[in-house]
Amino acid sequence: MWNKVRERYYIAYVEIKQPLEAVVAPDGYTGVAVVLRFLGRPVGFFMQGGAGIAADELATAIFRHAGKQILSEKVYADLRGSLDTSPFPPLDIAICTHGRPDALARCLRSLDAIGLPCDGIRVLVIDNAPRDQQTASAVKEFPRVHYLVEPKPGLDFARNRAISEATGELLAFLDDDVVVDPCWLEGLREAWAANPDAGAFTGPILPLELETTSQVVFERMGGFGKSFERVRFANVLPESPTYPVGAGVFGAGANMVFRRLALDQLGGFDDALDTGAPLPGGGDLDIFYRIVRAGYPLVREPKLLVYHQHRREYGRLRHQMWTWGLGTMAYINKSWRHDAAHRPEIRRWVWWWLCYQLSKLFAPFLRRNRAHWPWDMVVAEVAGAIVGLCGEYDRSIARVERVRREAA
Amino acid sequence: MKWRVISIELSEPLAELPACAGYEGVRVVFFQNGVPLGHCRLAAAQLPASPQHLANQASNAIALAVGDYLLEEGFRSALPGVPEPQPESPGRALRSLVRLKNPVQELAHRLSAQVESTVTVSIAVCTRERPEALARCLASLAKLSEPAVEVLVIDNAPQSGRTREVVELFPGVRYVCEPQKGLSTARNTALALASGEVVAFVDDDAVVHPKWLGRIRRCFSDSNVMVATGLVLPAELETQAQMIFEESFHFFHQGYRHRRFDAKYFSTTRNKGVAVWEIGAGANMAVRRTVYELGHRFDTRLGPGVFGGCGEDSEFWYGILAAGWSCVYEPSACVFHYHRRELNDLRRLVYQYMQGHVAALLLQFAKYRDFGNLRRLLLRLPAEYAVLVLRLIVTGFALDQRILLRGALGCLAGLRFAFRKPQQA
Numbered sequence: 001m002w003n004k005v006r007e008r009y010y011i012a013y014v015e016i017k018q019p020l021e022a023v024v025a026p027d028g029y030t031g032v033a034v035v036l037r038f039l040g041r042p043v044g045f046f047m048q049g050g051a052g053i054a055a056d057e058l059a060t061a062i063f064r065h066a067g068k069q070i071l072s073e074k075v076y077a078d079l080r081g082s083l084d085t086s087p088f089p090p091l092d093i094a095i096c097t098h099g100r101p102d103a104l105a106r107c108l109r110s111l112d113a114i115g116l117p118c119d120g121i122r123v124l125v126i127d128n129a130p131r132d133q134q135t136a137s138a139v140k141e142f143p144r145v146h147y148l149v150e151p152k153p154g155l156d157f158a159r160n161r162a163i164s165e166a167t168g169e170l171l172a173f174l175d176d177d178v179v180v181d182p183c184w185l186e187g188l189r190e191a192w193a194a195n196p197d198a199g200a201f202t203g204p205i206l207p208l209e210l211e212t213t214s215q216v217v218f219e220r221m222g223g224f225g226k227s228f229e230r231v232r233f234a235n236v237l238p239e240s241p242t243y244p245v246g247a248g249v250f251g252a253g254a255n256m257v258f259r260r261l262a263l264d265q266l267g268g269f270d271d272a273l274d275t276g277a278p279l280p281g282g283g284d285l286d287i288f289y290r291i292v293r294a295g296y297p298l299v300r301e302p303k304l305l306v307y308h309q310h311r312r313e314y315g316r317l318r319h320q321m322w323t324w325g326l327g328t329m330a331y332i333n334k335s336w337r338h339d340a341a342h343r344p345e346i347r348r349w350v351w352w353w354l355c356y357q358l359s360k361l362f363a364p365f366l367r368r369n370r371a372h373w374p375w376d377m378v379v380a381e382v383a384g385a386i387v388g389l390c391g392e393y394d395r396s397i398a399r400v401e402r403v404r405r406e407a408a
Numbered sequence: 409m410k411w412r413v414i415s416i417e418l419s420e421p422l423a424e425l426p427a428c429a430g431y432e433g434v435r436v437v438f439f440q441n442g443v444p445l446g447h448c449r450l451a452a453a454q455l456p457a458s459p460q461h462l463a464n465q466a467s468n469a470i471a472l473a474v475g476d477y478l479l480e481e482g483f484r485s486a487l488p489g490v491p492e493p494q495p496e497s498p499g500r501a502l503r504s505l506v507r508l509k510n511p512v513q514e515l516a517h518r519l520s521a522q523v524e525s526t527v528t529v530s531i532a533v534c535t536r537e538r539p540e541a542l543a544r545c546l547a548s549l550a551k552l553s554e555p556a557v558e559v560l561v562i563d564n565a566p567q568s569g570r571t572r573e574v575v576e577l578f579p580g581v582r583y584v585c586e587p588q589k590g591l592s593t594a595r596n597t598a599l600a601l602a603s604g605e606v607v608a609f610v611d612d613d614a615v616v617h618p619k620w621l622g623r624i625r626r627c628f629s630d631s632n633v634m635v636a637t638g639l640v641l642p643a644e645l646e647t648q649a650q651m652i653f654e655e656s657f658h659f660f661h662q663g664y665r666h667r668r669f670d671a672k673y674f675s676t677t678r679n680k681g682v683a684v685w686e687i688g689a690g691a692n693m694a695v696r697r698t699v700y701e702l703g704h705r706f707d708t709r710l711g712p713g714v715f716g717g718c719g720e721d722s723e724f725w726y727g728i729l730a731a732g733w734s735c736v737y738e739p740s741a742c743v744f745h746y747h748r749r750e751l752n753d754l755r756r757l758v759y760q761y762m763q764g765h766v767a768a769l770l771l772q773f774a775k776y777r778d779f780g781n782l783r784r785l786l787l788r789l790p791a792e793y794a795v796l797v798l799r800l801i802v803t804g805f806a807l808d809q810r811i812l813l814r815g816a817l818g819c820l821a822g823l824r825f826a827f828r829k830p831q832q833a
Binding site: 055076230 | 498
């Protein structure tokens with residue numbers, strides 16, 4: 001809002017090898033975002049203003065942002081020994097989409113580039129309440145991709161449809177506005193081989209483009225979380241008094257893989273979350289929370305990497321922050337109701353969350369680096385959260401009931 | 409609230425970590441060739457843990473320490489109060505990081521070929537009426553891989569003969585009675601009587617790692633180093649009090665990477681207050697006797713038995729740094745400490761620690777006229793307690809935070825130190 005300057009960041013993909021080459025942004029870019037890879041593995045991401053990064057400066061930045069990760073990957077490889085990734089169960093990849101044929105085609109092309117679908121791996125496109133034939137005709141270009149229609153509007157209706165259509169042991173969900181990294185499938189195979197008992201796998205979500213101020217601001221606020229540390233979560237985390245309520249640490253719905261049996265056992269996604277407007281969120285947090293609470297390990301694997309196209313317009317980004325607050329608190333409301341044993345953790349988390357939002361507002365005064373979080377974004381998120389806490393979940397249940405009746 | 413303490417040696421192939429009944433989980437410390445590199449906690453629900461899972465946990469926990477041991481720069485530990493050190497030549501540092509092959513094997517190779525040192529070391533255990541703990545400590549000293557020139561037990565103001573009886577069970581251990589009460593006095597006596605060039609102090613409620621002595625001895629190959637401290641790991645976490653002490657307070661834990669505090673560090677942080685209390689713990693430290701001969705003493709107005717529960721060690725280190733010498737923290741020289749088991753003892757300990765800390769700040773200011781000490785006392789500490797009060801509210805008055813808050817009372821009590829009549833040393 002106060003950003004008078006238009007921001008536009010160039011995304012550079014740097015393979016860490018010797019010698020390093022300077023990163024130079026083409027004309028018109030105000031900064032550089034660097035995706036760091038080492039021996040094909042993503043190990044870090046950072047953003048920096050300016051027209052480029054000199055080789056020496058780049059080495060310093062690599063050390064700061066990925067030094068530990070590079071070393072811990074080497075230590076891991078050393079301690080783990082070789083890993084047999086050949087046994088891999090059948091997998092279904094579900095892409096739920098609604099009126100975004102171009103983005104969907106881009107996503108399918110990125111899957112096609114790594115040879116998907118193939119034997120044992122199906123790709124399902126679930127067209128959610130389509131208004132025209134555009135999505136159907138976009139999918140026609142990919143003859144091996146299965147196309148399904150879910151008439152009831154709502155992302156979680158579509159996701160549940162995917163669960164009932166899926167046949168594989170694993171079921172992956174991708175958003176239509178993502179592009180998968182070439183090492184995505186390899187990452188999943190490795191994560192599976194090391195954790196055959198896991199209930200879910202998630203991975204980092206990096207920006208596909210940073211062409212507008214809105215996208216840059218979103219990424220600077222933290223984006224979807226970009227930890228490259230490999231973590232195997234269980235239903236307790238000794239260091240955290242609120243775990244696992246802040247389910248954002250696990251990942252996001254744009255990039256998640258589940259053991260289908262676990263989803264069946266939990267009754268799938270909650271239709272009343274992630275309904276599309278006016279409550280387009282919370283469903284992913286809810287399923288992560290329930291998976292972890294049910295005792296399934298959840299694995300965050302850095303190689304399971306996708307790139308997401310963020311909102312391009314500033315106004316829509318603000319609306320997205322509102323829906324994040326709304327969705328998060330609808331999910332909190334639901335968990336409070338259904339998981340009485342965990343209420344102390346939930347209460348502590350809500351309390352912590354509010355304090356955290358406050359600290360975001362004061363961050364520009366406390367720290368040198370100004371405005372990681374523009375105040376209007378924080379206000380939008382908090383306002384959404386307040387509305388979310390005031391019975392949004394019940395309103396959503398009523399709306400979803402209506403949708404169901406109309407469909408019947 | 410009890411956690412099992414486990415050591416895993418990485419030079420052996422990782423095995424599955426079994427579940428442990430009756431515990432909330434395990435706290436694993438990873439060692440390579442007996443050198444501690446990092447730790448992690450696994451809750452009971454995460455057990456049994458597969459070798460892959462352990463490998464992953466270990467790789468996240470030990471990466472920084474491995475980098476510190478193997479690479480010239482890039483993974484140096486930050487010193488308290490100064491910005492993190494950046495590699496001087498980032499290009500070269502990155503090149504060596506990228507070229508590094510099989511870091512764990514490489515580290516094993518590197519650690520087995522350590523330099524030898526000819527410095528002679530006496531061990532001193534200062535104790536007061538804790539015969540069972542002392543016996544445990546002396547038993548661990550008997551198992552050292554390289555023996556000390558002597559082991560002294562300084563019995564401080566004994567009320568019974570039990571300490572002497574315990575010492576008589578260990579042949580070769582020398583019993584010294586120091587009638588004047590106070591840990592500082594006992595430490596000075598040890599420095600006066602010891603015959604080695606270095607005196608290594610270990611608390612009576614700790615047990616040492618078999619390679620402890622050899623590792624702390626090597627620190628003194630550098631002639632500028634006058635004090636070396638080491639890592640203090642928990643020997644057990646059987647009660648809530650021990651768990652809080654270890655996981656919430658970090659009084660002892662200074663990390664798994666080597667640190668060097670020298671005259672340059674002292675002059676940089678002098679105006680802000682030199683964080684000497686973060687050099688290490690008096691429970692595990694060694695002092696070169698040269699400084700005693702030069703007139704440095706543990707101040708007998710401070711320390712357990714006299715005033716507060718600590719501070720005599722950090723005040724001593726302050727004097728060493730002020731005189732231009734260096735102190736090092738060497739995590740590979742580790743001991744295992746039995747923390748207080750009862751919550752009430754822990755409360756008293758926090759109170760006494762802060763009392764001693766404030767007294768040490770006052771004394772350092774009186775001796776060296778460094779206003780940084782007052783700055784710490786009058787600005788930093790109140791600010792820390794203000795934050796603590798906020799955190800107390802946010803966490804819904806969690807027990808560990810409540811106990812920490814008692815430290816504020818200790819601080820106030822510590823201020824009394826300024827008005828005490830000078831005591832005869």
